[in-house]
Amino acid sequence: MEALQVRHRKEQRDLQSRITQKKKQASKKTRKGVNDECNKLEDELKEKHASEVAAVSGEAPKHDDGVPSEQLEDLALKTDGDEKAHTTNGTDDIEDSRAMHLASDEAIVPSQLRKPNRQKARLAKRAADVEAQVRQAAEEAKNMPDMKQQERTRMLDSMKERGLHEKEIRADGHCLYSAVADQLEQLQIPLGSAPDEKSVLKYKAVRGAAANYIEQHGDDFVPFLEEPLPDYLHKIRDTGEWGGQLELMALAKSYGTDINVLQDFGRVEKIESGRGGEGRVMWLGYYKHGFGLGEHYNSLRKAA
Incomplete structure (x- = not known):
């Protein structure tokens, strides 16, 4: 179990490093997609660790997330200590990545999640109105004397x-x-x-x-x-x-x-x-x- 915990902590540190790097490189347009990807990686690692802890300790009572309560508490304390040990200039890497994440651009947002472009919609509506007016004028002109x-x-x-x-x-x-x-x-x-x-x-x-x-x-x-x-x-x-x-x-x-x-x-x-x-x-x-x-x-x- 001790060897497993050592490996888990290392994997968590590696993942946090990857996440921090991804968020630093994200633009405003890629922000949402990167954020979703990071959340998914964290969930997958958490689920993997929970399964491995359960396998080593036997069918121990599970926490809501599927991790034994004692192991979850121990992992949380040690992970927290590891995260604090990896801060730079007194700033938490995770908080720093979140700040950069909020200041970056969105680039690869799925098309279904993008907000509608109101200006394009207004221009399209105006063009449609003008076209309708032209058609109406042409129809009226047919009935007018030359x-x-x-x-x-x-x-x-x-x-x-x-x-x-x-x-x-x-x-x-x-x-x-x-x-x-x-x-x-x-x-x-x-x-x-x-x-x-x-x-x-x-x-x-x-x-x-x-x-x-x-x-x-x-x-x-x-x-x-x-x-x-x-x-x-x-x-x-x-x-x-x-x-x-x-x-x-x-x-x-x-x-x-x-x-x-x-x-x-x-x-x-x-x-x-x-x-x-x-x-x-x-x-x-x-x-x-x-x-x-x-x-x-x-x-x-x-x-x-």
């Missing part, structure tokens, strides 16, 4: 009634100015922006004419602006900012020609130059739904 096609059909009918045909203008933010440039060519009116008009983009020359007129007659336009006049002029001259009602007014005055803007349902908006009697009229087609960028102007020429 605004683009309907507007196009009505515009073509209105052009035909007035003896006009359409010159399509590129939808690039400069469409109003490009359409006016095309109309000026049809009316044989110079763009009048540079000594050599061929060296300047046509739409850019028209932008310059609109900006110059607004700058020279600022009092007529400033009340309608939502930004300082210099900033507004910069947008007209140097950017792809869309043109609208104010620019049409400036161009009609600058080039001395009335401008008729044909719109959906055959409505015609007239911008007068103030030089009545000259008989020069530009025709533009205005679309609200017909092009990718939204609002758009085309040039309308007289049918041959």
Whole structure:
């Protein structure tokens, strides 16, 4: 029995050393798995020792764990003494391993024990919601009238009634100015922006004419602006900012020609130059739904 106890104590010390080493090397992600493995090793050794003690001493009365009460008490006292003898710098190896165990990462936690990733779950739910909304919008769109096609059909009918045909203008933010440039060519009116008009983009020359007129007659336009006049002029001259009602007014005055803007349902908006009697009229087609960028102007020429 004494030899058996000596061997048991040695095996317990060896196991504690192994356990300490495992827990020191554990990461946060491996913590749970290492802890479970260490508990299992301890239980297996304890059960083995209990069986061996029972075999040597005969069928002695068993403790709850299957170890004879006297042997269990003796082993506990001696093991405790051995553990105290193996402390370093006054710190118990077991307590040290537990502290490191709590500060380490978990790496090999079984997938069924991992906590669900809430962020991934939220992202997945959001993606599913967006997909559902897209499907719903597509279904609703099937039952909606094709605004683009309907507007196009009505515009073509209105052009035909007035003896006009359409010159399509590129939808690039400069469409109003490009359409006016095309109309000026049809009316044989110079763009009048540079000594050599061929060296300047046509739409850019028209932008310059609109900006110059607004700058020279600022009092007529400033009340309608939502930004300082210099900033507004910069947008007209140097950017792809869309043109609208104010620019049409400036161009009609600058080039001395009335401008008729044909719109959906055959409505015609007239911008007068103030030089009545000259008989020069530009025709533009205005679309609200017909092009990718939204609002758009085309040039309308007289049918041959």
